Amino acid sequence: MAILEIDHVTKHYGILEVISDLSLSVEEHEVICLIGPSGCGKSTLLRCVNRLEEISSGEIRIHGDRITGPGVDLDRLRRDIGIVFQGYNLFPHMTVLENTMLAPTKVLGMPRREAEEKAMAFLNRIGLAHKSGDYPDRLSGGQQQRVAIVRALMMNPMVLLLDEITSALDPELVSEVLDIVRDLAERGMTMLLATHEMGFAREVANRICFLQSGKVYEQGPPAEIFGNPKGERTQAFLRSLK
Ligand code: ADP
Numbered sequence: 001m002a003i004l005e006i007d008h009v010t011k012h013y014g015i016l017e018v019i020s021d022l023s024l025s026v027e028e029h030e031v032i033c034l035i036g037p038s039g040c041g042k043s044t045l046l047r048c049v050n051r052l053e054e055i056s057s058g059e060i061r062i063h064g065d066r067i068t069g070p071g072v073d074l075d076r077l078r079r080d081i082g083i084v085f086q087g088y089n090l091f092p093h094m095t096v097l098e099n100t101m102l103a104p105t106k107v108l109g110m111p112r113r114e115a116e117e118k119a120m121a122f123l124n125r126i127g128l129a130h131k132s133g134d135y136p137d138r139l140s141g142g143q144q145q146r147v148a149i150v151r152a153l154m155m156n157p158m159v160l161l162l163d164e165i166t167s168a169l170d171p172e173l174v175s176e177v178l179d180i181v182r183d184l185a186e187r188g189m190t191m192l193l194a195t196h197e198m199g200f201a202r203e204v205a206n207r208i209c210f211l212q213s214g215k216v217y218e219q220g221p222p223a224e225i226f227g228n229p230k231g232e233r234t235q236a237f238l239r240s241l242k
């Protein structure tokens with residue numbers, strides 16, 4: 001069953017069409033990696049799904065419910081669809097624990113004790129329980145990004161959007177973040193991620209979507225896209241990475 005449906009979506013910035021009549025369905029438990037050249041629209045697409053940007057036309061649905069257009073409960077939407085960005089975006093004046101507890105206590109009205117237990121369980125799982133009282137500037141970039149993922153998971157999202165979450169990290173910190181994503185994939189989390197970690201995309205994704213000029217130019221299983229890409233643009237893009 002499709003949990004997220006992006007249905008003929010177009011997005012303009014002024015006269016620039018950044019997403020062009022793009023349709024994409026994400027099945028429950030599916031991990032889809034968006035790849036493509038810089039500027040092809042990966043971030044814009046993810047931001048539209050979370051309503052950080054408004055689409056110009058088309059429709060996006062989650063579990064069959066329209067989440068674009070007027071009358072949508074944005075709190076509910078952002079609870080159902082988590083997003084993690086390239087920059088860690090933790091609140092600098094809050095400890096790790098406070099960062100992770102903020103949304104569930106404020107938005108869901110979760111009792112503080114319950115939020116704390118839940119946060120500590122997640123932090124434990126990612127090996128950062130001992131950092132719970134620290135401020136973000138005491139953590140490495142990789143640790144901060146892992147906390148940002150925990151913060152998103154605290155809302156029990158149905159879908160997690162990840163936008164180049166390792167691209168601001170020193171190379172030696174990339175794998176500790178990707179390990180968490182791999183773990184989430186194994187636990188059945190539905191994810192739509194933009195990445196330029198092709199080895200990782202190949203390993204973790206069920207489907208690769210190559211975007212070109214705001215369109216899905218080619219999509220398929222990783223073995224097909226990386227092993228035997230059909231489109232000329234896909235071939236050229238993958239060649240350019242070597
Ligand atoms: P990607 O994430 O694939 O690199 P983006 O979605 O960031 O691509 O950008 C797609 C296109 O939209 C680019 O041409 C970019 O310059 C443009 N763009 C992105 N955000 C804005 C904005 N806020 N205003 C105008 N143009 C934008």
Ligand code: MG
Pocket residue numbers: 042043044164194
């Ligand atoms: Mg981007």
